[in-house]
Amino acid sequence: MFHKANSSILSNPRKDASKKAKDVPLRKSDRKNLRLLAASMLNCEDESILDLCFLDGSLFSRQIQLPDAKATLYFRSPAAVEEEEDTAWPYHYHFQCIWIELDSKTLVPGNSNKPEIVHIPTVALLSILPPGSLPEIRIHPEASKFVCRGADLMKPGIRGWVPPVKQQSQAMLAVAIAVNGNSQALAVGLLAHDLMEDFMTNVKTTGVGVTIITAYGDDLWKNQLPPSLVDTSSLSLFDGGHYGNAGFLEGKFVAPIEMSRTDDSEASQGSVEENDDEEKRAEETDTNVASNGDCHKKHDTDDENGEDAQGSPDDILHAAVCKALSMLQREKKKPLPMRMATFYAQHVIPNRPEGTSIDLKRTKYKKFSAYVAEQVANGLLCVGVSQEGTRKDPMGILVDFDVRHSAIQDFIELRKVSEANKPPDAKERRLVLTDLYCIPHHFQALLRLDADTMKASNATSDERRGTGMLTLKEIRSILDDYIDRENLVDPSNRNMIVVDGPLKDALYKQKKQSVNATSVPTHIPRKDIITAWTAKMEGAFALVEVPGNKVIRIGRGQAPCVTIEVSRRQSNKFVTEVRGYEEFRLDAETLCHEISQRFACAATIIKTQSSSKRATTELLIQGNLAQELEALLTGDASKTKHGGAKDSPYSLPKNSIQKVLRKGVPAKGKK
Template sequence: MFAKAFNTSGNTRLKGKDVKKVRLDLLKSCGIESDASFPWNLLAKAEIVKIKLAAPSRTVLFTDADSNVLAFDVHGKGDVVPSVYLLWHEPALRSHLPQLVVHSPVSHFLLRGADPMLPGVLKQSHSTDHPFLKGQLRAVYVHGNPMPFAIGDMLVDAETLATQGWKGKAMQLLHVVFDELSKLNPQSLLSRNLPEGFTDNEILPIEVASQATASEVLDINATALEEIEEKKPPSTVHVGPTEDDANDEEEGESVRSQADLDDLLERSFYQAMKVVKPSDAPMLASRFYASLVLPCRPVGTAINVKGTSYKKISTFLKDMASRGVVDVTEHDGVQTITLFRKTHPYEPHLLMFQWKAHPLDMVCVLYRDVSRHQLHRSELNVAVDLEAEATAGIFVPGKYAPEVVQLYRLTQQTQLLGSDTKAAALHLADVRALLNEYIATNGLVHPREPQYVQLDMILTDALYPGKKKPQFGLDPDAFLKDAQKKWACSATIVLHGKDVEVHIQGNLGQDVVQYLGTQYKIASKLCSVEWGKGCQKPKK
């Protein structure tokens, strides 16, 4: 809804009566009975400013004095929707609003504007206490995180789930954290006062987020202790192992060695080489590492470049270039990969041969394909699987090439086998089979020249339908004599190509139509009267 930047046309500070109306509309939109004693927290004393978006949009925003968006009205008709910022600071409103709980990896796509799909939603969200209702306002949560990160309208209900199953689009998002609505106050983004587990890339459960934070704190504390110990002069000497040494040994076992980190980086690099295309070159080295190497690391691992023997990505890429896997150029300290080689020299198997007749040595260089390297299940594979599960059974424009099937429907002249094929769409092979069956059944093959077919009336009409006008069984000569007797006029028969026309002299257009209706039972809607130059329609 607010994925793109918008312009505002003006703002107005609301008074007490208008503020009360905004609160009532907010409770009504959330399905909460209006109560004067509702325990408001932020809205109890906040100064609300009404901001209108520039035309042709009718959206209205309600912010506080610091430009933090509290609520918004999409159509400007009183359907006030709370923002994620307001839900964070209003626990009572958050507890009354129904929830839509999704898996943590799904939030990666929702933060980029995608709508929640039912395969990525926990089935506990649809319960007997809070069943799905079309148009119902719900807040979106990540399983294991108590704070919402989006809000939207439901698109399914119990009947829809019963008919189509647990697939398809579940909700239309109206507002998600980090969108343009959240960026209305730039100071709030600078302060980064976000709930626990909220990152720019994904919303994490509290347990995972706390573990990640704890590990970062431990690393920082360990680094600080090492610096203090280096600066501290040695005072005493300990002989034999102590409790601290035992703890250090246990921690060292959990930390990867430098050789393991080198192997992890190389495996991720070769996995990325399988994904990248030669046409993607030239590509910046930083982009290649961030968008391909990191996502291609094994699931549950982290690449620590400083812990490897290379220390820098630039050094690692230079080593790969010396092996012949890629070509790297450097300009002003910026590396660019100019060539990706799917097959490259395999240095562990350089073979030396010495001929008996010649003292010269011959070197045989073996080339190895990228796919022959040890592959693994990477973070990119997990993201692709989750996206495929979320979009299962749904047409995504531009993802796959359309499969076009050319079908034919029999016309009135080619309906050879009765009424069962009138409305059927047939393949070209089916039409050919029907035609061959009709020819064989009616014996239309030429007896002396089997490569030719004798046309009967049906095949003749099908091949040469022409543009025939209905004649209604009229005899031109008989109609000519009747016209001369009835209107005492001059009438002649004119051959017009393959057709026959009866020309009657006089302003008798309506009289002829009326006569055809009474004498030959031809409805007037089947007759057309045109007035030529100098002829006027008679007045009634």
């Protein structure tokens, strides 16, 4: 709400009289009424906390006009620095907005009845109350950055729901938003009406689930930061700009970290720096985030023998880094340069030795940046400077690494040995579409070729034996045998082939036409005659599963292909048609459901009648998904940035996909 135009809170209470917003002190009776209202809404057993918030100190009200609602903000005065932090109001340097009144008529579309005043506690107030004081909505940590930028919470983004302990007096239910693994609220909003009756039934539908009123990062939060003249090194946790939540990083991200509110500011700041290096950008599940990285739980009960068996923490970290670098070395297109935080979260942690965990606090480095500095001195890593705002990190970018370093070479040799010893079933299986060739029948009498050789009687696979479908190597071998048998190699130039009569008729004679002697040279380079020989062959194909070279399908004619055709409709909308997938034994209903789930689009199965009077089906998909479907069907997620193509169960050959963009359809990345 406070991110929209003309929604700024402008200034601190009672600091700038030139602004239109006017702060009015609340009478004692008004403060008691507000305190009773808060007690009816919030589940707080300790009544002294509510007295501290509403009765102690001074309260001021400010009325402002927002684009979406009329609001009354209630600010609480800061406490004296000399007061005991355990029992006093924890904010010492700035007025804090603790309560908001809104006109619900502007928030509920179609509500033409008498407006209801909606009361909402702020994040600053919830930060000092026990967890669960307000009904909670749980989200994934990666979604917190969007909420902090002012976006409403959509229904598919909801990951959990803690129902209210007591029924609120108002019709619109106020809820707190928190990430999994961090109980402190990052935002407060109003639950959608269609979710209030049966939350679990409607949670996965589309639309807005929670209308965000205030959150970390909005104008209300920014205007409550400590003044620039205050020494920030002496501020308490709550005055540090994150209401005591050390998981709030860089003003836009909330990490799933449980922190004790009694920790001192130095420990909290150290935790923020470590989480920035190790967890913030890790795209893992909530369980992995809690169990990996520098937030791994210390195993104080581990004995020395167990540590020796797995190696010291320094050895575990170094082994994981070297293995990660060896895996990057095998990639044809190395993703470098790369952010050091991304390298640690997505490459180092997954490559740690099996049965171990990386605990930087137990190493001699304490931080990953100290380890990187040592490896730069050893010549293993090459780093660069990264900058985010005014902060510069001299080792924030991994630029390159020394492949010839002895530590990496050891892991490369181990990887080669392990891959060689893997059974065939453990390797990644994929489909390959191989081109085959058939020699025309009249070539046998014309060139006096062996019949068994033309029929592929000696083929390595049973499916191809005796079918007459030859590989490129086999048809070249037949041509070479004919050239050697007839002594057609020019003695003066071994790369030139003499064209005799039968070979001239085979390569250049057209149907019902004689060969023009003047248009055919008497000597042809070897590479040109091979090209002409291959062009005269009839086409065939084989669909092979590797490793193992298992022939799935073999046949003459044009190889099967999946056609992905994108057309433009009215209002600049696009539709994608997929045909030919049945040739690769793909089920229409399964593929249709897979596409709609992965890319969140509408997909329909349409039955058609082919030219051979055989009923076929095709998929009609909403939107231009040519690249995404190619990445999904081939199993190559690098062809698109869409995350839905990852972990594809399909492995169609890359040369079996044919993309067609009709008139008016731009290629992806172009306008």
